[in-house]
Amino acid sequence: MTAPDPGCPEPADIAGRLRTAIQHLLPVLRARSVRGDLTPSRQAALAALADHGPLRISDLAAHMGIALSTVSRMVDLLDGSGWIERNPDPQDQRACLIALSDTGRTLLDTVRHEAAARLAEQVTRLTPEEQRSLYAALPALEALSEQAARHP
Template structure:
């Protein structure tokens, strides 16, 4: 990065055929901070589920019931990989499978009560980990973070295609 944090937008250096701006520096810093915080939370947590299993549970909770192929697409993995993930979740009682009423050959996957309990447990633990990190901040830093939350949440809105 060019370290343009003190400059104004448009005053940057040419990078890969374009001009790097202050926004690029902010984007890089934000990406690094969010990525590292997320990784730290995962490392410090004591989840018993591997990341892909946990992500799959969340996806099914948010968008389910889903077919295996839809889940694989959403998670960016192959159908055989998703089949193994679902088998592991099924073995642990985290998901339920039901016939797809629209396709007699298909199966719909949904989160079971045990899966919802596990998600609640993971979310509570991760929230507590973040809360402990927030306790390290000064009052001014916490106020700035609270003020930034609407902007951070706006970044979660998917791009329109």
């Protein structure tokens, strides 16, 4: 933890403003894609598999921070949609590993592209100075995101 900078606002003030901004941006990012059956939680599962997979169902639940029974039901739905594949775990033949299928990866890429396009549309409404400020803040936001992923 770094020492507070006397010229910088309090971390709690920064966090409060950031939380509010993120809450207002989430609907833009989570707007329904062409696939109405891809809920935000199912998309989060696909994203976790893209980032960390293949995974056992229990590991997917841990990455998502939700109950194993919930993830188990979700995996059945993802499998039924053809978005994932189940393969035997080479370490334990009684278990299986869940991975994105090609269809699931294509869907996730499409949804991410759509969300980025919606957000880009919002960014174009900012002034050039605001856009530069946002761009300059990206390294700090990315560092905050990586830190939060490592230490939730």
